[in-house]
Amino acid sequence: MQEYIQKNGEEVAIVIYDAPLPPKYFRLSKKFIRHVFVVFPLLFVGVIVAFFVWGLGTRLGKAPAPSLPSIMTDSESKLVTLENEIKSLEQSNKELSNKLAAGAATGSGAEEPYLMMIKKPYGMQNFTAENRVTLDQFDLVQENNSVKFKFQIISTTDTKVTGHIIVFMISHNGILGYPAEINNYLAQGAKYSLGEPFSVSRLRPTVAEFKHIYSEESVKFVIYILSREGDLLLTRETEAFKLGPK
Numbered sequence: 001m002q003e004y005i006q007k008n009g010e011e012v013a014i015v016i017y018d019a020p021l022p023p024k025y026f027r028l029s030k031k032f033i034r035h036v037f038v039v040f041p042l043l044f045v046g047v048i049v050a051f052f053v054w055g056l057g058t059r060l061g062k063a064p065a066p067s068l069p070s071i072m073t074d075s076e077s078k079l080v081t082l083e084n085e086i087k088s089l090e091q092s093n094k095e096l097s098n099k100l101a102a103g104a105a106t107g108s109g110a111e112e113p114y115l116m117m118i119k120k121p122y123g124m125q126n127f128t129a130e131n132r133v134t135l136d137q138f139d140l141v142q143e144n145n146s147v148k149f150k151f152q153i154i155s156t157t158d159t160k161v162t163g164h165i166i167v168f169m170i171s172h173n174g175i176l177g178y179p180a181e182i183n184n185y186l187a188q189g190a191k192y193s194l195g196e197p198f199s200v201s202r203l204r205p206t207v208a209e210f211k212h213i214y215s216e217e218s219v220k221f222v223i224y225i226l227s228r229e230g231d232l233l234l235t236r237e238t239e240a241f242k243l244g245p246k
Contacts, residue, residue, distance in 0.1 A: 114168050114222045117177070119189035121230035132157050132233050133200065133225055140241045147212045147243065149178075149221050153204045163227040164195030167208040171219040178208040192226045216244035 016023060134154050141148040147169065155161050167178040177183050182190040198204055208221070218240045225234040 114170070114175075115224065115232075115235070117168070117175070117182075117186050117189060118166060118224065118226075119185075119191050121192065125231045127227070127231050127233050128235060130233075132161055135223060135234070135236050138238060142243060145211060145213060147210045147219070149208045149210070151206055151208075151223070153198060153200050153206055153225065155200045155202055160199060160201045161227075161233070162197075162199045163225060163233060164192055165198055165206060165208075166190070166192065166195040166224045166226070168222045169208075169210045169212070169219050170222060171217050173215075173217065176210045176212065178210060180211065192230045195224075195226060212243075216242075218242050 132155070134156055135151050136154055137150070137152045139150040141150065149167065149169070153165070165178075166182060169176045169178070175186065177186060177190065179194060179196055182194050185191070185194070196206070196208075198206070220240045221238045223234070223236045223238075224232070227233055
């Protein structure tokens with residue numbers, strides 16, 4: 001068996017020549033070298049990782065828990081919609097119940113002559129003094145077989161106002177109502193719910209169209225804004241408009 005002249009030992013010798021000085025001789029143990037190049041770097045990396053994990057854990061502990069978006073199925077979405085509709089109907093029923101409990105209409109604007117053409121619901125109240133809505137930007141557009149009366153409904157409250165719009169065009173030839181279906185009930189009084197439904201948070205443009213054969217005459221318009229429950233929110237009579245060539 002071949003034997004090496006130098007056997008593996010537990011030490012490493014290093015000779016450093018620095019002329020003209022005599023060479024320097026160092027003896028280092030292999031165990032020390034392993035600690036310097038392996039163990040110490042691993043310990044250093046371990047300490048750094050430990051500090052990083054500790055700092056990350058502290059931040060995560062203070063951070064609010066993440067809120068994951070809720071994923072709703074089609075059936076759950078429909079259920080939520082139906083629940084909201086039920087709440088709205090319950091609120092409407094409650095308001096109607098309070099109206100019925102209030103008794104007959106008081107201060108409902110019976111002095112308004114054209115309001116007689118609207119069948120007043122039981123317990124109708126007059127809220128015109130509260131100024132929940134107002135009107136602006138009146139404009140009249142004439143066509144061959146119709147007259148279009150345009151205006152803006154403006155909400156003066158922070159909440160959405162909903163209800164119905166009824167407009168009468170009055171001339172020496174008679175009275176026409178808008179929406180057109182109202183004309184079938186002028187004699188006995190039209191239900192307020194036949195009016196054009198509306199909902200306004202800020203402003204809402206409205207166009208009341210009347211089927212009217214071209215003629216030279218003066219007309220005026222009377223506008224009634226009623227709440228969803230039939231309470232009177234606004235009544236407005238305009239100045240006279242001249243139909244025909246300008």
